[in-house]
Amino acid sequence: MTAASSPASTPVTGSGEQSRAPGHGFxxxxxxxxxxxxxxxxxxxxxxxxxxxxxxxxxxxxxxxxxxxxxxxxxxxxxxxxxxLRIGFPPSGALWNNVLWIIFFVSFTVLFGLIIAVMATRVKYEAWVKGIVFLPQAIAATSLAIIWRFVYSPDPNTGLLNAVLGIANVGPLSVLGNPATVNWALIAVGIWGSVGFATVILSAAIKGISSEVLEAARVDGATEPQIFWRIIVPMVSLPISVVAVTLLVGVIKLFDLIFVMTTGGPGASSRVIAFSMYQEAFPxxxxxxxxxxxxxxxxxxxxxxxxxxxxxxxxxxxx
Amino acid sequence: MTAMQDTTAKPEPRTFSERLARIVGRGPTHLILGLIALVWLVPSIGLLVTSFRPSADMRSTGWWTVLFEPRFTTANYERVLASEGIGEAFLNSLFITIPSTILPLLIASMAAFALAWVRFPFRDTVFLVIVAMLMVPVQVGFIPTVTGFRESGTGLLTNYGAVWLTHTAWALPFGIFLLRNFFITLPKDLIEAARIDGASNVGIFRTIVLPLSVPAIAAYGIFQFLWVWNDLLMSLIYAQRNAIQPMTVKVTQLLGTYATEWSLLSAAAFLIMIVPLIVFISLQRFFVQGLLAGSVK
Incomplete structure (x- = not known):
């Protein structure tokens, strides 16, 4: 902090005596x-x-x-x-994968969190929905990774994804073994793991919107999508930005999930920065x-x- | 208040068709929320079911067939706990997590007290440096500290010391931040009165600040406990001996050996989850409070 601001902004902590500026003497x-x-x-x-x-x-x-x-x-x-980092078309490499994560993981996590929070406020089992979606927050990324390796297993007698696709006569696909799909499969797992965080924070914010505002809009004939985009989203824009920033920081530090699900593979196609740091420095x-x-x-x-x-x-x- | 509600509340549906329209109108909401609940529950249930299925069944049919032929066993858990070393790793996880939770709780609350209620030069600057440290990634510490630990000849990399110290240090910025912001909301009169009565800083900290801050300290403690218990990366770097490695590291090693032995992997994955789930479900109130305080200050 600069010298100019410290005498003027005495109550930074709310504890300083009014008569004396904080920080006189050792x-x-x-x-x-x-x-x-x-x-x-x-x-x-x-x-x-x-x-x-x-x-x-x-x-x-x-x-x-x-x-x-x-x-x-x-x-x-x-x-x-x-x-x-490989600059080309399409670009690739760990840094680029982080860009994909930032764009798709952050925006979809916030969007799904917001939608679930809004929908849940209208039903009596709200606490249950939020609790179920929030549960992955308590789970180790290692366990989460095993849950999803199992879902994504290429064997249709093991993996739920390929069992479902098999009904539609598609596959079996090895989504984690294919460089074209691996990042999307991982981002989906990331979203699954983090939507609960966004839901809980945004739900608390949405509860703060006065019901009169919403009712007034309904009386004026606003449709539900209009209410969502024109009233709810702008009114919780600050919590949205806080959630987005928290998720963004999480993406830059992301490691455990990638390490357990793919070890950056196949090849190096699903590496992220934190994985590259570990890989280049330690092994x-x-x-x-x-x-x-x-x-x-x-x-x-x-x-x-x-x-x-x-x-x-x-x-x-x-x- | 009631009058206000009367003017704004939606009129109750009066006729049958209005009521029907309302139920149908809510239909998509229930349907979508039901689907969401399924997508969030089914993957975990699948793994849980698998962990209790005989491994021969696991190899021949999908876990969903238990609906038609339920056959369960605890053999998978017995095997991972006894012969795959997960039992020992469970104890290691506890042995890593408990000191790595208590130490930062103590050290962060002391520092937060000083930042909130003790006057000293550059206090605000110190706090802003702590806020800045919230964002520093652990990776910038890895190389020098591992090198330092290795060359110090103290064996800290093989006896929990390095894991405890680094987990504690990296937990401090968030803990100091969270607790300082809670401590400054305590009533000033109470603390000033104690000071006039001649109470020392240590006395004020122990008898006033700590007892009044139990919810915040509990929230931070739960966070830190879950964070350390669930962590893989720090132990990968700082726990460099098999006998001290926690479950998360052991399970990734199992994954290398038995990539498709889902019976074992699923049991191991659930053994990691069991402690956080108990902590989370029993202390959910503190957890959500801490989450709200930590991110939307």
């Missing part, structure tokens, strides 16, 4: 209470992040600074590694290269970081 109590957290954050987050940023310009043999290579890792990452032992990928992840999250900080400074001023 406090042993603060050191005692913040010490353990500060130490852990410095040792395990701040220092490693700086080390990783420098390592991305190094060969990084054995995880140490072995040989400076300038921008080699970065140039390789964006121009010479089709597993990370392959290319630490400098892996460090560069970790830095890419951090850079992708910086806009969200700035957005959050702005939001909190704005709230602090309002308080």
């Amino acid at each position: 406090s042993w109590a603060a050191l005692l209470f913040l010490g353990p957290a500060g130490l852990l954050l410095a040792v395990f987050i701040v220092f490693p992040a700086i080390y990783t940023a420098f390592l991305s310009f190094n060969r990084g043999r054995g995880g140490e600074f072995s040989e400076w290579v300038g921008l080699d890792n970065w140039i390789r990452l964006f121009t010479q590694d089709p597993n990370f 392959s032992g290319q630490f400098g290269y892996g460090a560069a990928i970790a830095v890419v992840m951090l850079l992708l999250l910086v806009p969200v970081m700035i957005f959050n900080i702005r939001r909190f400074r704005a709230e602090a001023v309002q308080q």
Whole structure:
């Protein structure tokens, strides 16, 4: 925070005495209470992040600074590694797959969450519907991945998907074994796992819309789709953006689901950034290269970081 | 209030045809919600059923045939628990998760107290740095910490130490953020009064702030417990010995060995799920509160 803002915005925490601005003089109590957290954050987050940023310009043999290579890792990452990014038609690679995830996973999760939340408010078994859809939130991505590997199993005597397709005389398909379908199959699982989160948050927001507004619209002859798109969606736009940002952050950090369902395969066709980081740094032992990928992840999250900080400074001023 | 409702409420359907129109009008809603419930339940039920079917049946027919010929066994669970090492891994999961939940609860609530109720220089800056850290991905920590642990000669990578420390550190930004935002809503008069009565910061923290913040601390504790229990990545990196690996890691190894042994895999998958489901169902209220507080502040 800048010096200019601190004396003026005294009640950032709501706790400061009016007569004295917060933060006059050193406090042993603060050191005692913040010490353990500060130490852990410095040792395990701040220092490693700086080390990783420098390592991305190094060969990084054995995880140490072995040989400076300038921008080699970065140039390789964006121009010479089709597993990370291949610009062409259609584009492919881990970074591109994350783009697909961001576009399709985030928008469909929000849309389905909103639709389910709106529909559920009209029935008596609302809590049950929300509970059922929310349940995957409590489940490990590892278990979720096994549930869906089973559904997607190419054997129609095992996999539900191919059993259903078999009735229509289609298949059997190996959706996870085909580079053309694997990302869509994974995104579908991601949506299945996250719609409950969107539903619960958005449902709480929708409940906050006054029923008079909705009734007035109905009296004026608005149709249900009009009410949905012209009243409900604009009125919960802030919670929608918060849910979307949370999901977006989740996509950039996505790892467990991919690792258990496909290990990035077939080939490297379903890799995402976090998977590439793990794969290049650990099984392959290319630490400098892996460090560069970790830095890419951090850079992708910086806009969200700035957005959050702005939001909190704005709230602090309002308080 | 009642008068207001009377003017805005939809008139009750009076005639038979109006009532019929209303039921038919709601039909698609019920149908779609029913379909949604099916899509969300059936995959899990399929795996649950499979985990209790004899593996010979699993190989010859789909799980849905249990509707016509129900035959169940607990043999799959016995086998994964005893001979595939999932029993040991279950204990490892507990042994990883419990300290990795208690430590951040303690450390984050202390830090959050300082940020909410102790005055010191640059307090707001410190809090904004914590907010920024919420977004830092764990991946930026992997290489230096693994290297450091390995070279330190402490054996932390093979004795739970590394998993505990890193889970604790990475849980702090969210915990401090959540708890600080809860702590500042506590009544200021109460804390100032205690201060005038000569209570120390430690005393205020222990006797006023902690007891009044049980819902927030419980929500954070549940989150952290589920997060660590369900985590795969951190243990993959920081638990580098078979005997200390949690269930999530063990199950991915099983998957490598028995890619189509669904009887075993399904039983193992449900053993991972059982603890979170118990926690979630029994403490759902705190969980949803925490979720709302965490994302829509």
